[in-house]
Amino acid sequence: MPRHKCLALALALMAGTAAAQGTVAPDEDQALRLADLAPETPAPPSGKTWHGHAELAWGRALQRSLAGPQTWQAQQRQSVLLQGEVQAGPDLRWLGTARLDHSDPAQAPYPQALLSLQEAYASWRVREQLLLDAGRINARQGLGTGYNPSDFLRGGALRSQISADPASLKTHRLGTVMLRAQHLWEGGALTALVAPKLAEAPSQAGLSADLGATNERSRWLLSWSQRWSEDLQPQWSFYGADGQSPQLGFNLSSLLGQATVLYLEWAGGRAPDAIAQALTLPGAPRHWQQRLATGLRYTAGNKLSLTLEWAHDSAAPDRQAWQQLQTQPAAYLAYRRWAHTAQALNTRGQWGLYANWPDLLGWQHLDLNALLRLNPEDHSRMQWLELRYRWPGLDLALQWQAQQGRPGSEYGSLPQARAWQLSVRGYF
Numbered sequence: 001m002p003r004h005k006c007l008a009l010a011l012a013l014m015a016g017t018a019a020a021q022g023t024v025a026p027d028e029d030q031a032l033r034l035a036d037l038a039p040e041t042p043a044p045p046s047g048k049t050w051h052g053h054a055e056l057a058w059g060r061a062l063q064r065s066l067a068g069p070q071t072w073q074a075q076q077r078q079s080v081l082l083q084g085e086v087q088a089g090p091d092l093r094w095l096g097t098a099r100l101d102h103s104d105p106a107q108a109p110y111p112q113a114l115l116s117l118q119e120a121y122a123s124w125r126v127r128e129q130l131l132l133d134a135g136r137i138n139a140r141q142g143l144g145t146g147y148n149p150s151d152f153l154r155g156g157a158l159r160s161q162i163s164a165d166p167a168s169l170k171t172h173r174l175g176t177v178m179l180r181a182q183h184l185w186e187g188g189a190l191t192a193l194v195a196p197k198l199a200e201a202p203s204q205a206g207l208s209a210d211l212g213a214t215n216e217r218s219r220w221l222l223s224w225s226q227r228w229s230e231d232l233q234p235q236w237s238f239y240g241a242d243g244q245s246p247q248l249g250f251n252l253s254s255l256l257g258q259a260t261v262l263y264l265e266w267a268g269g270r271a272p273d274a275i276a277q278a279l280t281l282p283g284a285p286r287h288w289q290q291r292l293a294t295g296l297r298y299t300a301g302n303k304l305s306l307t308l309e310w311a312h313d314s315a316a317p318d319r320q321a322w323q324q325l326q327t328q329p330a331a332y333l334a335y336r337r338w339a340h341t342a343q344a345l346n347t348r349g350q351w352g353l354y355a356n357w358p359d360l361l362g363w364q365h366l367d368l369n370a371l372l373r374l375n376p377e378d379h380s381r382m383q384w385l386e387l388r389y390r391w392p393g394l395d396l397a398l399q400w401q402a403q404q405g406r407p408g409s410e411y412g413s414l415p416q417a418r419a420w421q422l423s424v425r426g427y428f
Helices: 003-013 166-171 274-278 319-325 329-342
Strands: 050-063 071-089 092-104 113-127 130-137 176-185 188-195 219-226 235-241 244-255 260-271 287-299 305-313 349-357 366-375 380-391 394-404 416-427
Touching (some): 274 329
Antiparallel strands (some): 092 113, 130 176, 176 188, 260 287, 305 349, 349 366
């Protein structure tokens, strides 16, 4: 049996990425908004303390096969998301977000019904410029679109992955249980958080809070930002975790004209090579490693926004190491699983092109979202396209995805070669 086909079948154990889910369309000044700050569910009416959506999805996926030709497989999903906020006092709020997905086939290695407790925390305004938060919080950092090296809490947070859209992956992930303090002032902020170890390992139970996915070890993070000018506000981060050397993070963006933004996201610190981390090799030497995401985002007058991004990780295998790894099926599979969980690059570099077009070609309420990712080390690629029409309280979306490359490549080894999906979402 060919080795590469074995690899493709083994990778079927990883969570699939073919089903797609839409995101809120950015407004006209998206060139100035580099973080995914807008929630996916519309804001509730004044006085309403909870809101959410229910979604039904149907589709088909072309599955790569271990023995014989590729075959089409039917897929369906039902999802419910709830977000709530309770004002317990003038300066105290309780907030929570939970999502329940029922997928057929199931998202391996989980059962068909899968709960994701994304957030559940209390927020106390101690005084005008000081906030304290405690509980499970989805704390995100970084300016990158497809890759965020300074988003230090992303590892292990993807429990239910039903979309290839980068904004959805950041929004619908598990938060980390932490105690967080934020001191704010005009033009700047200082944030400190500590996240204790709460479990030994992640859980594969469907109806589990899965504290082991995000709190498998103790971690801490300090971040500071200060505005230097109208369009220049850098952010520095300092991160630490049990068994890991401290890491630095940096984010910076700047306007180039009226419609173009240049952004840079960087992280660095001493760490073993990615393969050594994945295989937990004892005594692996630590070197200074750097991770980077930089890009240009252009927003046209017709609302079309295009982002070109280059991502790099010096710890990931180069072309020669990547090819050698593919000759060792067990090590290759372990590495791919680790990279998927850590949300790390599989190889040293990656190109990404991302597009968002609200009111496509002047057609109000019709949105286009698309992405293209290229791996220059093995020339494999992934493409995703979504058309979404919005009525008041209801969305209809059609998504298509293709993953192409030779056997053993990053995208050519994933279990799904192509997929399409139709979904209906109602808001309440």
